[in-house]
Amino acid sequence: MARRDKEWARKQRNILHWLLGSKCYDCGTVEKLTLDCDEPQGDAHHRKMGWDCRMRFYWRQYYRGNLKLRCLTCNGIKGGSTDKAYHAGRRAAGYASHTHTHTIRGLQCS
Ligand SMILES: [Zn+2]
Numbered sequence: 001m002a003r004r005d006k007e008w009a010r011k012q013r014n015i016l017h018w019l020l021g022s023k024c025y026d027c028g029t030v031e032k033l034t035l036d037c038d039e040p041q042g043d044a045h046h047r048k049m050g051w052d053c054r055m056r057f058y059w060r061q062y063y064r065g066n067l068k069l070r071c072l073t074c075n076g077i078k079g080g081s082t083d084k085a086y087h088a089g090r091r092a093a094g095y096a097s098h099t100h101t102h103t104i105r106g107l108q109c110s
Contacts, residue, residue, distance in 0.1 A: 009051035016058055020069040029071045036070040037061050 016035060023030045035058050049057065061067040 005051045009055050012055040012059070016062060016067070017069060019062065020067065023069065024071040024074055025068040026070055026074040026077075029073075032072040033069050034072060034075050036068050036075050038066050038068055041066075 013035065017033060020035075022033075024033060025036075041057070041061065058067060
């Protein structure tokens with residue numbers, strides 16, 4: 001079952017990549033692409049989700065217009081990729097440090 005879920009998730013991811021133009025939103029490279037939320041949605045949390053939850057999460061972000069395709073480099077520059085950098089960035093921008101309340105709205109995944 002787990003294996004099939006993974007296959008399914010990979011297919012979903014491929015579709016999303018295709019919909020998002022199959023290249024980095026920022027620099028246009030086609031290598032090392034990752035799905036990235038413009039407005040971080042608590043990445044650390046959704047890493048713990050199963051593949052199916054994760055994909056539903058990404059589709060939701062896609063429909064909200066919050067999903068972009070970014071290469072690892074641009075993703076890193078943006079700072080959302082590491083929680084620490086993200087929070088440092090938030091603080092610098094004047095937000096309270098722990099406002100990411102892991103709001104993955106509407107998802108019922110344990
Ligand atoms: Zn890039």
